[in-house]
Amino acid sequence: MRSLRLFSPARWLASVLLVAASVAAFQASANSYPLPPEGSRLIGQNMFHEVADDGGSLEAIAKKYNVGFLALLQANPGVDPYVPRAGSVLTIPGQMLLPDAPREGLVLNLAELRVYYYPAGKNSVTVYPIGIGQLGGDTLTPTMVTRVSDKRANPTWTPTANIRARYLANGIKLPAVVPAGPDNPMGHHAIRLAAYGGVYLLHGTNADFGIGMRVSSGCIRLRDDDIKALYREMPVGTPVRIINTPIKVSVEPDGRRLVEVHQPLSKAIEDDPKVLPIVLSEQMKQFQGAPETDAQVMEQAIRHRSGMPVEVNSHQDVADTI
Known part of the structure; x- marks a missing residue:
């Protein structure tokens, strides 16, 4: 039985050469990419990071490359999230x-x-890591189809009664209104969504930790530079679609069949997203059952949940597997 592989040796070498030439550009241009050609869904390039002696935490590395914390953890299973081993090489997804x-x-x-x-009017896409609502009846971030209804710079924060009660249970008494400034957890910019009476926002944060995790009270958090860019570029009225899809597939124009699998969101505190079942849609079942797809390799990708595209063509060479 063949097992999962993200890169063949030849592709690995090509990727290393590409990474050496593109790291500076990647960091300088945030996470913006030209849209792929017709029929393609693949964008970006994985990179590699060697942990220095004083390389800091995984969160610091995630922030350097502007990726999410859990995305970096999924791409590098077994890595110490607090003190990654010096000299180890991390995959940047x-x-x-x-x-x-x-x-x-x-x-x-x-x-x-x-x-x-x-x-609008540009042949590009920009990708940002986010923090979303934590587990809890009133703290989940819901799926929705909506639009941007308002934007505010230097917003105040008016915590709901439920939020204030949760903070109080941890010994923190919140004021009715938190003014703009360094103590405001909404950061310097907020973008309001029209659905659900406008209670959900995209906003910044006054904390470095939590982007790429489930940490909020239902709103969507971004790093300060990211929300600043969205605030500047995205007009009121912009359509917004929030989905919850842990698995994506694509048949690329060159024939590559790709699957990208993320850990599904937990529904209860005792859930382990590493092993939670992933229910395949009819489209996904047809993709897996096609003769061009190696169903066993796809099953391995579903179990591994690396969060990165994996080739699952049935005609892959042995050299392309480990």
Whole structure:
């Protein structure tokens, strides 16, 4: 039985050469990519990072490359999230499949903890890691189809009664209104969504930790530079679609069959997203059952849940597997 592989040796060498030439450009241009050609959903490129002696935490590395914390953890299973071993080489998950959704406005996939922004009139997409609602009846971030209804710079924060009660249970008494400033957990910019009476926002944060995790009270958090860019570029009225899709597939124009699997969102505190079942849609079942797909390799990708595209062609060479 053949097992999962992201890169063949030849592709690995090509990737290393590409990474050496593109790291600076990647960091300088945020996470913006030209849209792929017709029929393709593949964008970006995975990169590699060697942990220095004083390399810091996984969160610091995630912030350097502007990827989410859990995305980096999934791409590097077994790594110490607090003190990654010096000299170890981490995979930076910069390659991805575009979600199966209209390429317009803002598309937010809860399961992959990313948001995709398609600016009007431009042949590009910008991808940002996000933090979303934590487990709890009133703290989940719901799926929705909506639009941007308002934008505010230097917003105040008016915590709900439930939020204030949760903070109080931890010994923190919140004021009725938190003014703008360094103590405001909404950061310097907020973008309001029209659905559900406007209670959900995209906003910044006054904490470095939590992007790419389930940490909020239902809103969508971004790093300060990211929300600042969205605030500047995205007009009121922009369509917004929030989905929850842990698995994406694509048949690329060159014949490659790709699957990208993320850990599904937990529904209860005792759930383990590493082993939670992933229910395949009819489209996914047809993709897996096609003679061009190696169903066993796809099953391995579903179990591994690396969050990165994996080739599952049935005619892959032995050299392309481990």
